[in-house]
Amino acid sequence: MRAATPESRRSSPAAVSAAEELIRATGARVTQGRILVLEVLQAAGRALTHHEIEAAVTGPLDRVTVYRVLDWLTRQQIAHKIPGDDRVWRFTIAGQKQAHHHAHFQCTDCSQVICLDDVPTTLRPRLPAGYRSAGVEVTVKGQCKACVRPAPRRVRR
Amino acid sequence: MRAATPESRRSSPAAVSAAEELIRATGARVTQGRILVLEVLQAAGRALTHHEIEAAVTGPLDRVTVYRVLDWLTRQQIAHKIPGDDRVWRFTIAGQKQAHHHAHFQCTDCSQVICLDDVPTTLRPRLPAGYRSAGVEVTVKGQCKACVRPAPRRVRR
DNA sequence: ACATCTTATGCAATCTTGTTGCGTTTGTTC
DNA sequence: GAACAAACGCAACAAGATTGCATAAGATGT
Ligand SMILES: [Mn+2]
Ligand SMILES: [Mn+2]
Ligand SMILES: [Zn+2]
Ligand SMILES: [Zn+2]
Numbered sequence: 029m030r031a032a033t034p035e036s037r038r039s040s041p042a043a044v045s046a047a048e049e050l051i052r053a054t055g056a057r058v059t060q061g062r063i064l065v066l067e068v069l070q071a072a073g074r075a076l077t078h079h080e081i082e083a084a085v086t087g088p089l090d091r092v093t094v095y096r097v098l099d100w101l102t103r104q105q106i107a108h109k110i111p112g113d114d115r116v117w118r119f120t121i122a123g124q125k126q127a128h129h130h131a132h133f134q135c136t137d138c139s140q141v142i143c144l145d146d147v148p149t150t151l152r153p154r155l156p157a158g159y160r161s162a163g164v165e166v167t168v169k170g171q172c173k174a175c176v177r178p179a180p181r182r183v184r185r
Numbered sequence: 186m187r188a189a190t191p192e193s194r195r196s197s198p199a200a201v202s203a204a205e206e207l208i209r210a211t212g213a214r215v216t217q218g219r220i221l222v223l224e225v226l227q228a229a230g231r232a233l234t235h236h237e238i239e240a241a242v243t244g245p246l247d248r249v250t251v252y253r254v255l256d257w258l259t260r261q262q263i264a265h266k267i268p269g270d271d272r273v274w275r276f277t278i279a280g281q282k283q284a285h286h287h288a289h290f291q292c293t294d295c296s297q298v299i300c301l302d303d304v305p306t307t308l309r310p311r312l313p314a315g316y317r318s319a320g321v322e323v324t325v326k327g328q329c330k331a332c333v334r335p336a337p338r339r340v341r342r
Numbered sequence: 343a344c345a346t347c348t349t350a351t352g353c354a355a356t357c358t359t360g361t362t363g364c365g366t367t368t369g370t371t372c
Numbered sequence: 373g374a375a376c377a378a379a380c381g382c383a384a385c386a387a388g389a390t391t392g393c394a395t396a397a398g399a400t401g402t
Contacts, residue, residue, distance in 0.1 A: 057398050059350060078388080090352050095389065097350095115272050115359075116388070131310055136319060144310055153288060153301055153323075158330035162293060166308060167322040173315035214369055214378060235359080247381050252360065254379095272388080273359070 046070065054104050061089055065097045066106065066121070075110050075118035075132075075141035114139040131166035137175035144168065203227065211261050218246055222254045223263065223278070232267050232275035232289075232298035271296045288323035294332035301325065 047066035051058045068084045069076065076084070082094050098119055101107035110118045110132060118141045131144040155161055204223035208215045225241045226233065233241070239251050255276055258264035267275045267289060275298045288301040308321050 057349060059398070061351075092353080092390080093351055100350095111268055111270050111272065113268050115268070117272075131308075133310075133312060133316065142313070144312070153290075153325050154303065155290060155301070155325065155327070156299070156330070158333060159290065160328045160333045161325050162327040163325075165324040165326055166310070167324070168310050168312065168318050168320075169322060170312070170319040171317045173313065176315060176317050216369070216379060218380075249361080249382080250380055257379095 050106060054106075056100075056104075061093045061097045062100070064089060065094060066101065069101070069107060069119060069121045072120075073142070075108070075120045075143070077116050077118050081119065108143075110141055112139050112141060131168060133168045133170065133172070135172035135175050136169050137171055140172050140174075142172075207263060211263075213257075213261075218250045218254045219257070221246060222251060223258065226258070226264060226276060226278045229277070230299070232265070232277045232300070234273050234275050236273075238276065265300075267298055269296050269298060286320075288325060290325045290327065290329070292329035292332055293326050294328055297329050297331075299329075 045063065045067060047063050047070060048058055051062050051066065064085045064087070065081060068081050072080075072084075078091075078094060078098065081098070082089070082091060085094070098107065098109070098117075101119070102109045105122055108120045108122050110120070112118055112134060113136075116139070120141075120143055123145070132141055133144055134141045153161070153164065202220065202224060204220050204227060205215055208219050208223065221242045221244070222238060225238050229237075229241075235248075235251060235255065238255070239246070239248060242251070255264065255266070255274075258276070259266045262279055264276045265279050267277070269275055270291060270293075273296070277298075277300055280300075280302070287303075289298055290301055291298045308323075310318070310321065312318055
């Protein structure tokens with residue numbers, strides 16, 4: 029809150045990270061786990077699996093805690109939780125503009141997911157009587173940059 | 186193949202069911218498991234989970250066999266395999282017209298899936314350089330008829 | 343700085359969905 | 373019916389995710 033706690037050991041630019049700020053704004057506790065996981069998500073340019081997040085976090089953080097932090101971030105709408113064709117959840121930070129209507133790309137080879145922020149999902153599909161629409165999800169299937177190469181390699185998860 | 190077989194609408198044990206016909210046409214073996222599972226899918230008006238199919242099959246049929254039959258039906262393109270937000274695959278028979286481009290509806294409350302045959306999925310999203318599109322999947326999220334009622338009940342799987 | 347209260351965490355156990363290996367049964371062809 | 377390959381049943385396995393509970397750590401007030 030107040031200006032500067034003298035915290036300059038870090039090579040990172042901000043004394044209080046953007047992640048920390050975001051978490052504090054929710055009113056909930058600002059914990060190490062939440063900061064670390066959110067920073068990983070913010071640094072990634074794509075959707076990450078639980079495994080990838082756990083591996084990317086600096087220092088030890090329990091598997092279950094990562095699950096719980098991700099669940100919390102999703103409930104706070106700070107993160108997106110995306111189901112994949114490999115039955116693995118992936119998570120991204122939820123930018124402001126991409127709040128509701130945006131599409132995803134998922135690679136049919138390695139299952140990686142990225143957000144396609146500029147794809148308009150303005151369909152208005154006709155539903156059967158009694159059904160209520162709350163939004164449309166568009167997922168482009170195909171090959172990502174890495175997998176479109178001559179010898180498509182199966183990325184190990 | 187020819188027009189000949191008149192569709193008897195009887196649900197009584199037919200001499201040769203439509204399911205049996207379809208399976209035989211693939212050239213593979215016409216087994217009890219395949220017939221039973223396919224008949225269940227044909228009778229259902231929506232996408233079914235492995236659990237639902239196993240329960241709906243008359244007589245004992247091993248869990249694993251149901252998985253293998255569903256996998257076979259999918260490879261034969263007789264069935265669709267649809268990923269759900271609850272990490273559970275669902276299966277529908279693949280009608281002729283809905284062969285490739287059609288949308289799905291998934292209920293945010295009970296996770297049920299139905300096919301929306303008449304929704305055009307004609308978007309052509311712009312992908313990052315190097316990415317290759319192989320099709321677009323459109324899923325409408327919302328509440329199904331059962332869950333849109335005054336007291337939305339969580340359907341137990 | 344300390345005491346206190348609340349919430350989040352670590353760890354083990356458990357659950358759920360789906361897969362694999364292998365010996366036995368069944369469908370098809372001759 | 374015999375022979376052969378394909379499919380099946382069963383048990384074990386695997387991976388992702390969840391739950392229960394004792395302990396640790398964040399927040400708040402003094
Ligand atoms: Mn997204
Ligand atoms: Mn379908
Ligand atoms: Zn890929
Ligand atoms: Zn529903």
